[in-house]
Amino acid sequence: MMKKKMTTIISMLLAVVLLTSCAGTAATTTAAAALTTTQTTAQTTAAQATAAQTTAAATTAVTSTDPTTAAEFPVTITDHLGRTVEITRMPETIVSGYYISTSLLIALGMEDKLVGIEAKADKRPIYKLSAPELLDLPNVGTAKEFNLEATAALKPDLVILPVKLKDAIQTLTDMGITVIGINPESEEELTQAIEMIGKATGTSERASELLAASNQLSEKAASFGKDEPAQIVYLAGNSSFLSTAGSNMYQSSLITNAGAQNAAASITDDYWAEVSYEQLLQWQPDLIVITPEAVYSADDIKNDAAVSSLTAVMEGHIYQMPKQFEAWDSPVPSGVLGELYMASILYPGKYSADEFAADVRDFYQRFYGFEADVNA
Amino acid sequence: MRKEWVLISILAGILFVLSLSVGKYHLSLSALFSGFADDALGRQVFLNLRLPRSIIAAFGGFSLALVGSVMQTIFKNPLASPDIMGVSSGASVGAACGILFLGGSIFSVTAGAFAGGLLAVSLAILLTKAGDHRQLATFVVSGLAVNALAQALLMLLKMVADPHSELAAIEFWMMGGLGSVTMAKAAGAAAITLPALVLILMLNRQVSLMSLPDTEASALGVNLKRIRPALLVLSTLIVAGVVSVTGLISFIGLIAPHLSRLIMKRNNMSAWLLSGAIGACLLLAADMLSRSLSYAEIPVSILTSIIGVPVLIAIMVRGGRLP
Numbered sequence: 001m002m003k004k005k006m007t008t009i010i011s012m013l014l015a016v017v018l019l020t021s022c023a024g025t026a027a028t029t030t031a032a033a034a035l036t037t038t039q040t041t042a043q044t045t046a047a048q049a050t051a052a053q054t055t056a057a058a059t060t061a062v063t064s065t066d067p068t069t070a071a072e073f074p075v076t077i078t079d080h081l082g083r084t085v086e087i088t089r090m091p092e093t094i095v096s097g098y099y100i101s102t103s104l105l106i107a108l109g110m111e112d113k114l115v116g117i118e119a120k121a122d123k124r125p126i127y128k129l130s131a132p133e134l135l136d137l138p139n140v141g142t143a144k145e146f147n148l149e150a151t152a153a154l155k156p157d158l159v160i161l162p163v164k165l166k167d168a169i170q171t172l173t174d175m176g177i178t179v180i181g182i183n184p185e186s187e188e189e190l191t192q193a194i195e196m197i198g199k200a201t202g203t204s205e206r207a208s209e210l211l212a213a214s215n216q217l218s219e220k221a222a223s224f225g226k227d228e229p230a231q232i233v234y235l236a237g238n239s240s241f242l243s244t245a246g247s248n249m250y251q252s253s254l255i256t257n258a259g260a261q262n263a264a265a266s267i268t269d270d271y272w273a274e275v276s277y278e279q280l281l282q283w284q285p286d287l288i289v290i291t292p293e294a295v296y297s298a299d300d301i302k303n304d305a306a307v308s309s310l311t312a313v314m315e316g317h318i319y320q321m322p323k324q325f326e327a328w329d330s331p332v333p334s335g336v337l338g339e340l341y342m343a344s345i346l347y348p349g350k351y352s353a354d355e356f357a358a359d360v361r362d363f364y365q366r367f368y369g370f371e372a373d374v375n376a
Numbered sequence: 377m378r379k380e381w382v383l384i385s386i387l388a389g390i391l392f393v394l395s396l397s398v399g400k401y402h403l404s405l406s407a408l409f410s411g412f413a414d415d416a417l418g419r420q421v422f423l424n425l426r427l428p429r430s431i432i433a434a435f436g437g438f439s440l441a442l443v444g445s446v447m448q449t450i451f452k453n454p455l456a457s458p459d460i461m462g463v464s465s466g467a468s469v470g471a472a473c474g475i476l477f478l479g480g481s482i483f484s485v486t487a488g489a490f491a492g493g494l495l496a497v498s499l500a501i502l503l504t505k506a507g508d509h510r511q512l513a514t515f516v517v518s519g520l521a522v523n524a525l526a527q528a529l530l531m532l533l534k535m536v537a538d539p540h541s542e543l544a545a546i547e548f549w550m551m552g553g554l555g556s557v558t559m560a561k562a563a564g565a566a567a568i569t570l571p572a573l574v575l576i577l578m579l580n581r582q583v584s585l586m587s588l589p590d591t592e593a594s595a596l597g598v599n600l601k602r603i604r605p606a607l608l609v610l611s612t613l614i615v616a617g618v619v620s621v622t623g624l625i626s627f628i629g630l631i632a633p634h635l636s637r638l639i640m641k642r643n644n645m646s647a648w649l650l651s652g653a654i655g656a657c658l659l660l661a662a663d664m665l666s667r668s669l670s671y672a673e674i675p676v677s678i679l680t681s682i683i684g685v686p687v688l689i690a691i692m693v694r695g696g697r698l699p
Contacts, residue, residue, distance in 0.1 A: 119672060139671065141673070143544060146556075147672065148425055148555065148556065149421060150400040152420070171556075171558050174420075175420035176420055271539045
C-alpha cells in the first residue's frame with residue numbers, strides 16, 4: 001500500500017520532468033528555428049542594403065547608406081540615463097524595445113536593420129502601414145516583462161530601450177551588448193532621442209531632416225491662433241472621457257502650442273488624472289478632443305445624459321483625433337501632426353481639413369513611405 | 377540512503393542541467409562543456425542569466441519548501457505556509473513600500489519584504505490565538521483577514537505609485553518571475569538567505585520537539601517563548617530573501633512539505649530536507665515551463681498556483697490531517 005502510493009508520487013514527478021523536457025526541447029528547437037530565420041532575414045537585409053547602396057550611389061550620394069557616413073564610426077553618445085555609450089561601428093542589427101524608437105527607426109529608414117521589437121506590435125497601425133515586415137519579427141517583451149535572453153539570442157549590434165528598464169540596460173551592458181536608454185516624455189527629450197538614435201545608427205542627416213520638418217510644421221500649427229481668442233479644449237483620455245491630461249503633461253502642449261487653453265490646466269499630475277462629471281461641467285470647454293487610442297467613441301459622450309448640458313456637446317464640438325496612424329497625443333516622431341490636428345479643428349477657416357490632410361500625407365510620404373489618408 | 381532520496385536527488389540534478397540548457401538563447405550542452413570557445417555572447421548569457429537563474433530556481437524552491445515544512449511543524453497545522461499565513465502578501469506590501477519610498481534597490485525591496493512579512497505573520501498569529509487555535513478554520517480565516525488587509529494596503533500603494541515606473545515595478549514583482557535574475561542579485565539573495573537557512577537547520581531538534589503538544593515540548597526543554605519567535609524571524613527572512621529577487625512565488629511552501637510527508641510517512645529533519653529537494657524540483661520545472669511555453673515569459677506564480685490549488689483542495693478533502 002505504502003509502496004504503491006510512493007510509486008504513484010514518484011511517477012507523477014517523473015511525468016512532470018518528462019513534460020518539461022519535452023516542452024524544453026520544443027522551445028529550443030523553435031528558438032533555433034527562429035535564430036536561423038533571423039539569420040536568413042539578416043542576410044537578406046544585408047543584400048537589400050547593398051542593393052539600396054548601389055541604387056543610392058547610382059542616383060545621388062545621399063544619407064545613411066553613404067559609405068562616408070559609415071566611416072564616421074566610432075561615435076559616442078550620452079543617453080537619457082546619463083551613460084556614455086560608444087558605438088564602434090555602424091549597427092547592422094538593431095533591437096528596439098519601445099514603440100517610440102521603433103517608429104523612429106522607420107522614419108530614419110532603418111527598419112530593415114531591426115531584428116527584434118517590443119511586444120504587442122500588432123496594436124500599432126503605423127507598422128502595418130509603413131513596415132509590415134516588422135510584425136513578423138521576434139518580440140523582446142514589454143517594459144513590464146522584458147526578455148533579456150530573447151534579446152541576447154538576436155545578437156544585436158545595438159539595443160534601444162526605455163529608461164524604465166534600467167536594470168535590463170545594465171545587465172545587457174555587462175554582457176557586452178551596446179544599449180541606449182531613451183526617455184522621450186517631452187518634446188525636448190524626444191528631440192534628444194531623435195538626435196541620439198540618428199547618431200548611433202549613422203543617420204544623423206535624416207534625423208536632422210525629420211527634426212527640421214517637425215519644427216517647421218510646429219511653427220505652422222502655432223501660427224493660426226496668434227490673433228485669436230483662446231478657446232478652451234478638454235482632452236478626453238484613452239481609458240475614459242473622464243480622464244484628462246493636466247498642464248505638466250506632453251499632451252497639454254498640443255493644446256497650448258495651437259494657441260488654445262487646456263481646460264485641465266489647473267491639474268498638475270504627471271499622469272492622466274481622473275476627473276468628475278461636475279468638474280467637467282464647471283470647466284465648460286469649447287471643444288472636446290478624444291485621444292487616438294481611446295477605448296470609447298464620440299457617441300459615448302453625446303449619449304451620456306450627465307454631460308448633455310455642455311455647450312461643446314450641444315453644439316457638436318466633439319472631435320476624435322485620427323486613430324489610423326499613431327498616438328499623435330504622445331511624443332512620437334509624428335507627434336507634430338497632433339499639433340496640426342488641433343489647429344485644424346480650432347481654426348477651420350484658416351487651416352482647412354483638406355490642407356491638414358495634405359500635410360499628413362506629405363509627412364508620412366516623406367518619412368514613412370506610404371500614402372496616408374486621414375479621411376479613410 | 378533511502379531509495380526516495382536517491383530518486384529525488386537524481387530528479388533535481390536532471391532538472392538543474394535541463395534548466396541550464398532551456399531558453400531563448402540557444403546554448404548547446406557541447407558548447408557548455410567546451411567553455412563557449414567560439415560564442416562569447418553565449419558565455420555571457422550562460423554566466424549572467426542562465427546559471428544564476430537556475431541556481432535561484434533550485435535554491436529558492438528549496439528554501440521556500442523547507443520554510444513551509446518548518447512552519448507546518450511548529451504550528452502543528454497542515455495549512456501553515458508562507459502563503460496562507462500572510463507572509464507572502466505582507467512581503468508584497470513591504471516590497472511595494474521598498475519600491476515606492478526607498479528607491480527600489482534590491483536591499484530596500486528585501487528589507488521591505490522582510491518587515492512586511494514579519495508584521496503579517498505576527499498579526500496572523502495574534503488573530504489565531506484570539507480564536508480557537510486548534511481549528512483549521514481559525515487558521516485559514518486569520519490568514520484570510522491578513523491577506524485582505526494586505527491587499528487593501530497594496531491597492532492604496534498602487535494608487536499613489538507613479539504609473540510609468542513604480543506601478544509597473546510593483547505589478548511585475550507581484551507576478552513573480554526569474555527572468556531578471558542576474559549573478560549580482562542571486563548573490564545578494566544567497567547572502568541573506570543562507571545564514572538563516574543554516575541556523576534553522578541547526579535548530580532542527582527544537583523544531584521536531586515543537587510538533588508535540590506545547591506542554592510536552594516545554595517539558596523536554598524547549599524554550600517555546602524564545603524559539604518560536606526566533607524561528608518565525610528566520611523563516612520570514614528566508615522567504616524575504618528569496619522573493620526579493622524572484623517576486624512572489626505562491627504555493628511551493630505549501631505543497632512540497634505535503635508531498636515529502638506522503639513519501640516519507642514521517643516528519644523529521646530528513647523529511648524537511650526532502651521537502652526542500654521537492655521544492656527545488658517544482659520551481660525548476662515551473663520556471664522552465666514559464667520560459668518555454670510561449671514566446672513571452674509566463675509569470676511563474678501562475679504555474680505554481682496551477683499545481684498548488686488542487687493540492688490545497690486535496691488537503692481540504694482529507695480533512696487537514698497531517699500524514
